[in-house]
Amino acid sequence: MSVGQVGRDWNELGESDPLWAVLTEPGKKNNQWSAAELFATGCAQVAEDIAWADGLGITIRGGRALDFGCGVGRLTNALAGHFDEVVGVDIAESMLAHARRLDRSGGRIRYIHNTADDLRFLEDGGFDLVYTDRVIQHLPPKSGRAYLRELMRVTRPGGALIVGVPDGATSYVRAALAALAPNPLLRSFQRRVLRFPAPMRMHAIGRAEFADVMTRAGGTLCATRPYGADPWWRHVRHLVVKEPRHAGEALVWARPDGRSGAVAGPAADPAADPAADPAADPAGAPSA
Numbered sequence: 001m002s003v004g005q006v007g008r009d010w011n012e013l014g015e016s017d018p019l020w021a022v023l024t025e026p027g028k029k030n031n032q033w034s035a036a037e038l039f040a041t042g043c044a045q046v047a048e049d050i051a052w053a054d055g056l057g058i059t060i061r062g063g064r065a066l067d068f069g070c071g072v073g074r075l076t077n078a079l080a081g082h083f084d085e086v087v088g089v090d091i092a093e094s095m096l097a098h099a100r101r102l103d104r105s106g107g108r109i110r111y112i113h114n115t116a117d118d119l120r121f122l123e124d125g126g127f128d129l130v131y132t133d134r135v136i137q138h139l140p141p142k143s144g145r146a147y148l149r150e151l152m153r154v155t156r157p158g159g160a161l162i163v164g165v166p167d168g169a170t171s172y173v174r175a176a177l178a179a180l181a182p183n184p185l186l187r188s189f190q191r192r193v194l195r196f197p198a199p200m201r202m203h204a205i206g207r208a209e210f211a212d213v214m215t216r217a218g219g220t221l222c223a224t225r226p227y228g229a230d231p232w233w234r235h236v237r238h239l240v241v242k243e244p245r246h247a248g249e250a251l252v253w254a255r256p257d258g259r260s261g262a263v264a265g266p267a268a269d270p271a272a273d274p275a276a277d278p279a280a281d282p283a284g285a286p287s288a
């Protein structure tokens, strides 16, 4: 399936049941969310993630944030409560129409429609925080990984990314069904049996592969935590830090197991700063 098809599907979802499509909670189908109720979930989520990062010694507030796949602005408005400026990007114009209507930020949010399979309209290193939740999973796997690299590119060195994406299905049978079901069959099942206004295909990314994509793009996966209860998918959010700008500047964070994680900055001289040598600290490996 192409990114173009994903965009058409999401545009249809945004036209018929936008608030349910961004957060598919039981009982909220057929426009049963109120905007206030939906946005309250975004505020709680962003506050939890900021506190999570704080607990790891990583401060993420102030400056510029990007909300990739912003939908109706559930998380964009929440981020605007912690950042000076927030850019929300979405592939579906119908979603953005609702996001603009529901903007509560007093002018601190800029919404951008993008149907391209990259983010070339955004400069390198322009964001202190890049946030994306419930988006990468809907993209064809190759495109999802390409967008992840783009998200790293637009993060400033030393800045953070929070990425919400399932790291697997809840059982082998479910994983096999999700991976092997032919697209036309799945699309028809979701429309006709589940009564979705348009299909939503799901793809998980295992934690090891996610860490690998991030490392190759120049980031360090500092922590991962599960959230939500879904009978099909194990949802997690990853906290990633883009490697520091200055030679010798080490990234140090508090691991959930009480030890500290550390990676050296680019071209650091481990002999000059033993604390910056990951080989000297087995705790430097990314942890759950």
Ligand SMILES: C[S@@+](CC[C@H](N)C(=O)[O-])C[C@H]1O[C@@H](n2cnc3c(N)ncnc32)[C@H](O)[C@@H]1O
Residues within 6 Å of the ligand: 003, 006, 007, 010, 011, 021, 022, 023, 068, 069, 070, 071, 072, 073, 074, 075, 089, 090, 091, 092, 095, 114, 132, 133, 134, 135, 138, 139
């Ligand atoms: C499940 S909704 C999540 C919205 C929002 N992140 C939230 O959690 O409230 C997925 C959103 O991602 C958008 N999306 C899907 N593919 C995209 C892409 N390639 N670029 C930008 N947005 C995309 C969809 O239009 C939709 O608004």
